[in-house]
Amino acid sequence: MGLKTFRPLTPASRFKELPDFAEITKDKPEKKLTTPLKKSGGRNNNGRMTMRHRGGGHKRKYRIIDFKRSKRDVVAEVLSIEYDPNRSARIALLQYPDGDKTYIVAPAGLEVGAKVSAGEKVDPKVGNALPLKAIPLGSAIHNIEIIPGRGAQMIRSAGSQAILASREAGYALIKLASGETRRINEESYATMGQVGNTDHMKVSSGKAGRTRWLGRRPHVRGMVMNPVDHPMGGGQGKSKGGGGRHHPMSPWGQLAKGFKTRRKHKTSDRFIVQRRKVKAKK
Secondary structure (H helix, E strand, O other): OOEEEOOOOOHHHHOOEEEOOOOOOOOOOOHHHEEEOOOOOOEOOOOOEOOOOEOOOOOOEEEOEOOOOOOOOOOEEEEEEEOOOOOOOOEEEEEOOOOOEEEEEOEOOOOOOOEEOEOOOOOOOOOOEEEHHHOOOOOEEEOEEOOOOOOEEEOOOOOOOEEEEEEEOOEEEEEOOOOOEEEEEOOOEEEEOOEOOOOHHHOEOOOHHHHHHOOEOOOOOHHHOOOOOOOOOOOOOOOOOOOOOOOOEOOOOOEOOOOOOOOOOOHHHHHEEEOOOOOOOO
8 A cells, every 4th residue: 555645736735645545446345245334423322422523424334344254264265455434454355165255354465366264274374364373473463363253353453463472371472563462362363464554544634624524523622621611721821731730631530641541450461461561761
């Protein structure tokens, strides 16, 4: 994937960098693999807004992704690489010999016509899914199952990958991009390679309107609100967060910087071998 820039003929095009979609080979999704997607607008089932800054946006259809790679030891052919409006990564359409079609998250380097499969004895090449016990150490992997058989839950966004560091006592040690090392059952499946669309984080929309098309509404800073609306609001003239030197916090009083929100006794703590990197204090 590459990015395209534009001549600065308008303020919107001056800093605009968008995907060139050169890898996309099909415009419309497979009809049988789509389902309607209803927008919530940030409201819950009572109609109350529980998530701010959501609403509007272009109409979408959800693409059904096969995160379990349920067909084992069957070779499938990649028919197309497609755009998915519901995720940052691209998706690949697979066709099996019996005519069934499924979508998977497209790894970097996967091309139309490639053959991929899932199983314990398949080759560890890009796009193939294997249990962690069968993957060579040091390999880059994505679409990792946390619990065997549940389906991939980790490393699914554009450009992400994890490294299989080692194996011990029925568990595989996975090195995540954050620096965290985590134990995962070696029977869990993972897909070889790095998730595609690696330039996604370099995209610059160029204008507020394009952000609205994605369903994101404006985010107003708490510091410019009134005291009745936000703890950091108010003050005579421009102030550093409220009437005094107020610590950054959410509208409901939760500290926003440095305050640890993870539960102290969480079930999954026993699977974390090494915490993610912490910036050294100067």
